[in-house]
Amino acid sequence: MNEPCLTSDKRYPGTMRVRRVTQAVSILLLVSMVTELTCVRFSPLRCQVFGLPFDLRLLAVLIPMLVMGIVLASFRYGRVFCSWWCPMHIFLEGIGWTGRQKQPGRGAVTWAGTVLLSALITLAVITCFVPWSMQLSAVREHGWSSTLLMVDTGLFLVFFILFGFVRQRFSLYACPYGLIMRLFKTDTTRVTFYDADAGRCIDCGACDRACPFELDVRQESTGDLCTNCGLCIKTCNGVLGPDKGVISMRQEAEGASASS
Ligand code: SF4
Ligand code: SF4
Secondary structure, three states: OOOOOHHHHHHHHHHHHHHHHHHHHHHHHHHHHHOOOOEEEEOOEEEEEOOEEOOHHHHHHHHHHHHHHHHHHHHHHOOHHHHHOOHHHHHHHHHHHHHHOOOOOHHHHHHHHHHHHHHHHHHHHHHHHOOHHHHHHHHHHHHHHOHHHHHHHHHHHHHHHHHHHHOHHHHHHOOHHHHHHHHHOOOOOEEEEEOHHHOOOOOOOHHHHHOOOOOOHHHHOOOOOOOOOOHHHHHHHHHHOOOOOOEEEEEHHHHHHHHO
16 A cells, blocks of 8 residues: 655645635735725826835736746646636536536526626726726716727626636647646646545545536546635545545655556
């Protein structure tokens, strides 16, 4: 039997908590854009983030640093942006929770979430650059032929199709970040590792039902599609007992040597 990956298992609950906090910040950022607390205004030129004034020139430095930070973190930890920040992942986790538990009203909750998130992101994108007062006066002046309203409607439809119909297929096969990360994955990138040799799996299938991407966890978790969200680890520990689960996060080389 292989040695359990204790380091990863011990780190895992704290990692999950930090992941939840970053997901909350991601949604709060969208809400702050809708409420104009985070915005860019052009006349006069100014910017604020969560209500705090921000020098736009700093963005020229901060954005490349942020992108570089995400890429470097992804080399080490895998598709962390997907499972830590991306609204699509948050949405899929949400409907997975309601959907796969086969609760009554599952479809209604899923579609309500689709409409709400599509509207939230549409309004966040528009209101980040155009204040509500300007949007409302444009609608008052031009009615349904208002260009802004058409842009709003078009964006809403794009997000509605994305969240309502494309869903995990976008994250798996079309997301540019996901595609880039596939190219840069190395032997030391962290993966979610299923330890078949541990011999404790009872084939309950709970890990598959927990996966927001509907992966066959025991076959695909070490592949490029997994975002290391850790939900299958949590679920397996729930089935077999704390720290007795057979799924853990490991660096790929470590997982490969353990499985050989
Ligand atoms: S949740 Fe754990 S015990 Fe159940 S099928 Fe998945 S790996 Fe096996
Ligand atoms: S296989 Fe596990 S860690 Fe990977 S995306 Fe699915 S639930 Fe998350």
